[in-house]
Amino acid sequence: YIDDKTGKTLKTDSLTGVTNAKSGYTTADSIKTYQALGYKLVSDDTKGAEIVFDNEDGKDQSYTVHFIHDTITVDPENPGKPGEPINPGKGSAVYPDGTDKAGLTDTVDRTISYKMSDGSKAPASVKDSLTFTASKEIDKVTGEVLSTEWSKNQDFKDVVSPDVTGYTPRVKTVSNKNVAHDAQNIDVVVIYDADAQKAKVVYIDDKT
Incomplete structure (x- = not known):
């Protein structure tokens, strides 16, 4: 044999x-x-x-x-159970770490915060996220991961900085594109500057 x-x-x-x-x-x-x-x-x-x-x-x-x-493929819909046997036979190889649902899923979070340069009240923060999934091919005899394929890169939706009367944001639109599954979480701070203003004082002689 x-x-x-x-x-x-x-x-x-x-x-x-x-x-x-x-x-x-x-x-x-x-x-x-x-x-x-x-x-x-x-x-x-x-x-x-x-x-x-x-x-x-x-x-x-x-x-x-x-x-x-023989091989077996795991994904979030059909995950493995790390440490448990892959096959029914006595002495079977076990599923390796990272083959459960958590190990086959990545999430990248984005937080957009707004800050007024003069310390006045700013708009509320905006939070969103992208989710990625993986499939892994495993050698059923050895339990070795032969290949890993993650879902393709994704784009966050563009977020237009909200209007604040009398202030101008330094970034009009926050845009994060082509984000990979292993990217770091994204934190963006948009600062608003106070607009230049003019005032005129007129002195009046009410009798004339």
């Missing part, structure tokens, strides 16, 4: 008997055992039939069963 990925022999069963006798042996049980550990059958020289001893002198019969490693 051969692991084609590593090239290693998983086990060898040796049979003895007499010419033209049935061995009572098939590969079925061993194949099921390895499949229950995450292996995927590639080929079986016996074709699943019971081995019958031949009549060739001095030459041992030889049969090979080949396996590859």
